[in-house]
Amino acid sequence: MDDRQLLARLFDEAVKAADPIYGIRKYLPTPPAKGRTVVIGAGKGAAQMAAALETVWNGPPLTGIVVTRYGYGCHTEAIEIVEAAHPVPDEAGLVASRRLIETVQNLSEEDLVIALICGGGSALLPSPPEGLSLNDEIALNEALLASGAPISAMNVVRKHVSTIKGGRLAAATRSRVVSLIVSDIPGDNPAFVASGPTVPDASTRDEALAIVERYRMSLPAAIIAHLNSPEAEAPRPDDARFSRNEHYVIASSSVSLEAAAALAQNFGIKAHILSDSVEGEARDVAMVHAALAREIATRNRPFAKPALLLSGGETTVTLRSKVGKGGRNGEFALALALSISGLDVKALAADTDGIDGSENNAGAFVDGSTVERLLATSLDPRSLLERNDSYSGFAATGDLFETGPTGTNVNDFRAILIR
Known part of the structure; x- marks a missing residue:
């Protein structure tokens, strides 16, 4: 796996x-x-x-x-x-x-x-x-x-x-x-x-x-x-x-995050639940998560590698453009990708109901190569973020996470794995 x-x-x-x-x-x-x-x-x-x-x-x-x-x-x-x-x-x-x-x-x-x-x-x-x-x-x-x-x-x-x-x-x-x-x-x-x-x-x-x-x-x-x-x-x-x-x-989100943490432990990965009630601008929340991931990746602190960061809650997106496509989890993922570029970090941000925003995806995967792969498709990740168009970027790189309706809804699920 x-x-x-x-x-x-x-x-x-x-x-x-x-x-x-x-x-x-x-x-x-x-x-x-x-x-x-x-x-x-x-x-x-x-x-x-x-x-x-x-x-x-x-x-x-x-x-x-x-x-x-x-x-x-x-x-x-x-x-x-x-x-x-x-x-x-x-x-x-x-x-x-x-x-x-x-x-x-x-x-x-x-x-x-x-x-x-x-x-x-x-x-x-x-x-x-x-x-x-x-x-x-x-x-x-x-x-x-x-x-x-x-x-x-x-x-x-x-x-x-x-x-x-x-x-x-x-x-x-x-x-x-x-x-x-x-x-x-x-x-x-x-x-x-x-x-x-x-x-x-x-x-x-x-x-x-x-x-x-x-x-x-x-x-x-x-x-x-x-x-x-x-x-x-x-x-x-x-x-x-x-x-x-x-x-x-x-x-609720708390129960779901605890279940994910227990499964990670079965794979020998220590999970750290940051919070089940994170709020704020998706891109700002991503910057905080990215700072912690970088600290673990480069200095092995405050948590030892391999480490899994989990969080829930509901972020928000202040629309800067009416032409972009995507939801708050895509926005989070794109902002995170910009801050973990080049690192051995993989992440998934998705809505537990299976739909992020108004499109057909639950969210998106990102890793240390996402920015490079976006640029290879002639898409500027910063420009995508500025016009709230994460969906177009992840569709181009094949990083959309699609589940269909899940039958429940306990809000956002964010998992960041640092090797």
């Missing part, structure tokens, strides 16, 4: 550890004594979560609906799977949001709602307040994605420009709601995953406005007007409507 194959094996092990079936089995709620059990959900791994729930469920028949990204559906027996656009919302997502709300609105106190929530749900659940349109929510999403704001800040804004996020979906029903959550959020705050459709938090519209100003987002006037109105306030965690509800984080 060569080093690239090893890095891919480590990714697979991390994804396997995030398989939702283990957490769903552990936190499976007891069926209600009299009422129905209805399933709702959203996210890029929501269909696989629904299938896993059906596998382990031992109560009366389930019904319900979950929404996932186009191409991410799978077979289920009773739970309906619908697909919509990600990362930019579309009309199908708007219809799906309405159907989720309608599904829970007429339930009774004797019924149980199981909410399957994972990353990607924010874009998949557009539900603009009165006076706003789907186009307004699309403009909001595009501004957030281009801002460079961390995901937690993005979701504070999203949940105040919505009729489904910020706990509003759970507030729409009289039933008890049990949320099973696969976290793609640094720190694993359940209220931030998919902007918390069933889990409220204490953030305010004033905080949302401050984030818009801090990151200099250009938003439609109607959105700014809405954020300045009392109607924008989301329900608070102490709202009586949430008093019977429960939520559990059933998979």
